[in-house]
Amino acid sequence: SYPLVMEECSMDLYGPTLTFQNLCYCITEKQGFFCRKGHKKDVLKDVSGIMKPGMNAIMGPTGSGKTSLLDVIAGRKDPQGLCSGEVLVDSKVVTSDLRLSSAYVVQDDILMGTLTVRENLAFSVNLRLPPDQFSSQDKVFRVNNVLEELCLQDCADTKIGTEFLRGISGGERKRCSIGMELITSPSLLFLDEPTTGLDANTANSIIALLQRLSRNGKTIIFSIHQPRFSIFRQFDHLTLMNKGEIIYAGPANQAVGYFEDLGYKCEVFNNPADFFLDVINGEIDPVLGLPDAGGNSAHVVFQSSVNLYRQSHFCRQLTEQLKQMKQAVEPSVTAVREQSSYATPFLYQLRVVCGRTVKNILRNPQTSYAQLILNIIFAVLVGLIYFQIPHTLPEALQNRIGAFFFLIINMVFGNLSAVELFINERALFIHENSSGYYRTSVYFLSKVFADLVPNRIVPVFIFSSIAYYMMGLKTDVEAFLLFALTMSLVSLSAVGLAFLVSASVSSFAMANILIALPFVFMMVFGGFLVNLNSMLSWMSWMKWASIFRYGLEAVTINEMRGQVFTDNYTVLTGEMYLKMQGIDYSLWGFWQNEIALLGIMSVCMLLAYIQLLRINRWK
Numbered sequence: 242s243y244p245l246v247m248e249e250c251s252m253d254l255y256g257p258t259l260t261f262q263n264l265c266y267c268i269t270e271k272q273g274f275f276c277r278k279g280h281k282k283d284v285l286k287d288v289s290g291i292m293k294p295g296m297n298a299i300m301g302p303t304g305s306g307k308t309s310l311l312d313v314i315a316g317r318k319d320p321q322g323l324c325s326g327e328v329l330v331d332s333k334v335v336t337s338d339l340r341l342s343s344a345y346v347v348q349d350d351i352l353m354g355t356l357t358v359r360e361n362l363a364f365s366v367n368l369r370l371p372p373d374q375f376s377s378q379d380k381v382f383r384v385n386n387v388l389e390e391l392c393l394q395d396c397a398d399t400k401i402g403t404e405f406l407r408g409i410s411g412g413e414r415k416r417c418s419i420g421m422e423l424i425t426s427p428s429l430l431f432l433d434e435p436t437t438g439l440d441a442n443t444a445n446s447i448i449a450l451l452q453r454l455s456r457n458g459k460t461i462i463f464s465i466h467q468p469r470f471s472i473f474r475q476f477d478h479l480t481l482m483n484k485g486e487i488i489y490a491g492p493a494n495q496a497v498g499y500f501e502d503l504g505y506k507c508e509v510f511n512n513p514a515d516f517f518l519d520v521i522n523g524e525i526d527p528v529l530g531l532p533d534a535g536g537n538s539a540h541v542v543f544q545s546s547v548n549l550y551r552q553s554h555f556c557r558q559l560t561e562q563l564k565q566m567k568q569a570v571e572p573s574v575t576a577v578r579e580q581s582s583y584a585t586p587f588l589y590q591l592r593v594v595c596g597r598t599v600k601n602i603l604r605n606p607q608t609s610y611a612q613l614i615l616n617i618i619f620a621v622l623v624g625l626i627y628f629q630i631p632h633t634l635p636e637a638l639q640n641r642i643g644a645f646f647f648l649i650i651n652m653v654f655g656n657l658s659a660v661e662l663f664i665n666e667r668a669l670f671i672h673e674n675s676s677g678y679y680r681t682s683v684y685f686l687s688k689v690f691a692d693l694v695p696n697r698i699v700p701v702f703i704f705s706s707i708a709y710y711m712m713g714l715k716t717d718v719e720a721f722l723l724f725a726l727t728m729s730l731v732s733l734s735a736v737g738l739a740f741l742v743s744a745s746v747s748s749f750a751m752a753n754i755l756i757a758l759p760f761v762f763m764m765v766f767g768g769f770l771v772n773l774n775s776m777l778s779w780m781s782w783m784k785w786a787s788i789f790r791y792g793l794e795a796v797t798i799n800e801m802r803g804q805v806f807t808d809n810y811t812v813l814t815g816e817m818y819l820k821m822q823g824i825d826y827s828l829w830g831f832w833q834n835e836i837a838l839l840g841i842m843s844v845c846m847l848l849a850y851i852q853l854l855r856i857n858r859w860k
């Protein structure tokens with residue numbers, strides 16, 4: 242039978258020890274769209290363990306709860322689902338400081354595709370090490386060190402790659418993802434299925450790398466799916482899970498012996514990892530017969546394995562160790578969830594994140610080019626249709642108002658592309674924000690500034706210049722500047738609304754539906770398609786939220802004031818026309834429209850920021 246002393250090769254290494262006791266985690270599965278209550282599903286059932294410095298693997302069939310266990314102990318899973326149990330690191334309740342000194346490598350590599358491997362690593366090191374303690378040289382040294390350690394020198398200056406741009410290979414991506422976390426030298430590293438989707442050799446080299454790191458005193462905890470033997474033999478500690486319960490937790494090299502003592506025979510050439518799964522799935526019959534099982538159907542085997550593990554000396558010893566450790570817990574430390582703190586100050590983060598966003602736009606300039614070209618084509622088109630509008634009635638009025646309506650439609654609908662802003666990089670933002678790279682406000686400001694200047698303000702100004710002079714509107718510079726300002730504010734308010742939608746949903750389809758609806762309503766209540774005074778009173782309030790109405794009124798006042806239009810018999814001043822339309826053409830009458838547009842933009846931006854803060858970061 243197995244030895245009584247649970248000596249693991251990593252016992253004498255110095256590094257953090259993670260313990261978890263009686264973890265029960267359940268999720269509520271909602272049934273149907275309107276159903277508020279759903280049935281509860283136990284994902285983890287009374288799970289306890291100790292993870293020491295070294296290689297700690299969590300294995301089990303799919304759906305057994307490996308990732309859930311990893312997420313709960315790494316503090317990534319929604320704490321609302323935690324029914325009982327606690328996680329301690331070195332007998333202390335996990336706080337934000339501990340969270341900063343640990344790192345989590347997610348399963349699907351989340352990296353900025355337009356940046357090179359080196360730039361991605363530099364981004365991580367710049368944001369996650371305090372600038373007052375680490376000089377630029379230190380950071381460059383760390384990046385080079387990680388590149389060397391992960392054998393990434395050959396592709397260090399190659400871009401990661403996007404769906405349109407072929408970049409580095411899958412194995413290199415995975416190593417880069419690990420490098421993003423290793424760069425801060427965390428003593429506690431969590432990895433979710435680090436070998437999934439990789440070829441055998443790459444998988445082997447990644448596990449060998451992790452093992453090398455673990456020998457330097459790091460506690461490496463990872464979930465893994467059926468590793469081959471050369472990988473399995475590098476594990477120090479193994480946790481085998483099935484249906485949310487532990488069926489073995491102990492030294493990896495004693496696991497085969499444990500199951501053989503229960504009567505299961507592992508063939509000479511069989512891979513232990515395959516053997517465990519066969520045992521769990523009830524595909525191997527026990528040679529001796531299970532001590533307390535009446536048959537070997539999968540359910541009976543599962544129940545028996547759980548019970549047998551609970552009765553084993555591994556479990557008893559674990560309970561004993563946990564009891565001793567619990568007595569050492571500092572009584573003053575209470576389990577409060579702290580706000581995550583950041584390694585770098587706000588302005589420093591803003592500089593680094595803005596730098597990356599600008600680099601990303603410069604390397605992926607299609608959207609900016611398309612926006613600019615679209616605006617130029619549209620300006621020339623409007624200019625040709627309404628070329629040099631005369632001052633004779635009735636064309637003078639009809640063409641001017643028609644042109645303004647056309648321009649404002651273009652300003653509003655031409656900015657639909659802004660809905661992609663927060664949807665595109667949602668996964669990247671969630672990962673980086675919850676890993677403590679930067680504050681939500683920093684990300685929001687960097688995205689907004691980097692989008693507004695090249696994609697909105699510059700194209701609108703070019704658009705206004707071309708259209709204004711081709712249409713032959715008022716010739717003085719002040720009128721042109723006020724026209725350009727109004728166009729920019731109309732555009733920015735529409736962009737604000739698009740940002741709000743973008744921050745609120747995670748799919749383009751949903752965003753398109755949500756953005757089209759208010760735009761169409763605003764157009765109807767713009768004052769051009771329907772006389773607002775004749776509208777049903779209970780609907781008329783909508784005109785106060787119409788970007789079209791404010792924009793249309795502002796450009797009309799700006800153009801009509803001081804103009805004289807004539808036909809053979811009549812003379813009509815711009816002011817008379819404005820009065821007939823019920824438009825207040827005083828100075829305040831003009832500026833109140835600009836202020837309203839500014840207000841719509843600010844409120845939408847603020848709500849977009851609040852929506853970003855509300856995004857669920859839990860797994």
Ligand SMILES: Nc1ncnc2c1ncn2[C@@H]1O[C@H](COP(=O)(O)OP(=O)(O)OP(=O)(O)O)[C@@H](O)[C@H]1O
Nearest residue numbers: 268284301302303304305306307308309310466860
């Ligand atoms: N947030 C959640 N919402 C719904 N179900 C969940 C959630 N988290 C976990 N589960 C359920 O808990 C069970 C365990 O999931 P988990 O992802 O931990 O399994 P796993 O062992 O990692 O599986 P795999 O190897 O396939 O990734 C699954 O049945 C899963 O559907």
